[in-house]
Amino acid sequence: MKSKTQVHNGNVHSTDTIAGVGAGSSSSPSPPPSPPPRRHSGVSRCRRRPRQAKSSSHTTHSFRTLAAGIIGRRGVRYFFLLPLLYISGLLMCVGPFYALIRQPPLPGSRYRSHEVFQKLWQDIESDNSSAIELSSVWKYKRKLREQKPCPNLTALHQEHFVSPGLNGFLIVEANGGLNQQRSAICNAVAVAGLLNAILVIPHFEFHNVWKDPSEFGDIYDEDHFISTLDGYVKVVKELPEALMERHNYNMSNITNIRVQAWAPVSYYLGAVYPVLQKEGVIRITPFANRLAMSVPPHIQFLRCLTNYKALRFTSSISTLASKLVNRMIEKSSRTDGKYIAVHLRFEEDIVAFSCCIYDGGEAEKLEMDLVRQKGWRGKFRRKDHIIRPSFNRVDGKCPLTPLEVGVMLRGMGFDSNTSIYLASGKIYHGERYLVPLIKMFPNLHTKESLATSDELAPFLGYSSQLAALDYTVCLNSEVFVTTQGGNFPHFLMGHRRFLYDGHAKTINPDKRKLVVLLDDLDISWRTFKEQMEDMLSESDRKGIMVPRVRKINRKTSIYMYPLPECRCLQQFLVNQIDHNLDVPNNYSSRHLNR
Structure with missing residues (x-):
């Protein structure tokens, strides 16, 4: 169809119609467009806007009035009810989720050794079939490397x-x-x-x-x-x-x-x-x-000379110490006069200082708090002093109890006939904690049980003199067991290395491993024994270790590892035995016949 152009009031309107496109399929022309809206002369559009704003303001005001009414009349109870509903929902959702994500206690972080002992006691009591001989505990031998010849002591003296x-x-x-x-x-x-x-x-x-x-x-x-x-x-x-x-x-x-x-x-x-x-x-x-x-080497020699020759206990200490050693040998007849010495650090102050938790419950906690306050005042209450008993135990920093020492030794193969010397101060609640150890090792002795009251009386109240008695008895034992570290075992291990061909002959347990095993209520006696036998073998291997010393660059303690610097003094004492030195009776024959 043709395009038509219409003019209304001077405006041109064009309408194009194409066949088949329009309202329906009719071929009739489209209706004319609607006329434009009429404008009222003299009336501006902007005068209508205030009416619209007034209407909107009225609506907002009505809404606010309605909301205020709701809050004022009914909203007060909702105001208190909504937080309660929120908290309840939070607990319902978070509670089960927290239970799922909460970490279980770290293995070894709890003291459950007494429970494991009760479970395994029948197996421990009946297991004497694979007892280890004290004379065959130490299998590793130190390989003697070629060393420089030792200088003559006279020449050393003249030079320095x-x-x-x-x-x-x-x-x-x-x-x-x-x-x-x-x-x-x-x-x-x-x-x-x-x-x-x-x-x-x-x-x-x-x-x-x-x-x-x-x-x-x-x-x-x-x-x-x-x-x-x-x-x-x-x-x-x-x-x-x-x-x-x-x-x-x-x-x-x-x-x-x-x-x-x-x-x-x-x-x-x-x-x-x-x-x-x-x-x-x-x-x-x-x-x-x-x-x-x-x-320098000649100054290091002075340390060796002082420690192993010049420092000799007084005659009163040496006399009683020798009696204690002989009495231990007599009481160890079932094991050819050989015995184990255990340095047990389970005194009250040691337990308190460690901040470890055992099986005493709330009474133990209150007691230890009092001991810490009395001995160290406010040290353990400072904000910068964080006490974490479970981490201390996992890290192997907790003193071993008598029970734990006993279970460990029985697991290593030492039977109930083994004689044990206990070097210690007053055991914390000894009437309770010593019972399991005595149950496993009836032949348990201390300086108090070996000496008469008259013999021990001059030393009471002098902790260092009493420690000197323990030191001598431990030095002469076939096996020495350290449980907590410190100067006493370090010096003793070094002294034993000096005397026993470089072997410390010391059981130094892996406490990190031990606490994990003693936290497992499902562990079998066979599995525990295998682990303890490995631990004994590791102590045997480490007992002969000698630190690498290059010239005068030594980082380890010469008192714990006296070789190689003290080797020359060792040889000198072999060739010229000084009977005033605190050494075992068979020292000379052992070294001269090696």
């Missing part, structure tokens, strides 16, 4: 110790227990040799923990100490009168040098030596661990 003590006097104060004091004494001799000073017999500092007023001469033979070191380091019992008078007979007036821990040789030669030359006498307090392990 021609005129000892020319530079003045050295005074030290040793603190701590028996073996921390022993470490300080050995280091003091080494420093005196390094500075070419005269050493005054070390003074022992009184400590509130040990509460032992013993002095050097109460524990060690002073005359033997002085004579053994003569020619290497000059030792005197006290300062000359002239020096005491110069300082108004007051030791605190003498120049005191505070030395950093593990100070190297260079520090002593650069900072301490000039003061000694100027003053003629110096004090170094405190003196625990104030000398590095890496020192």
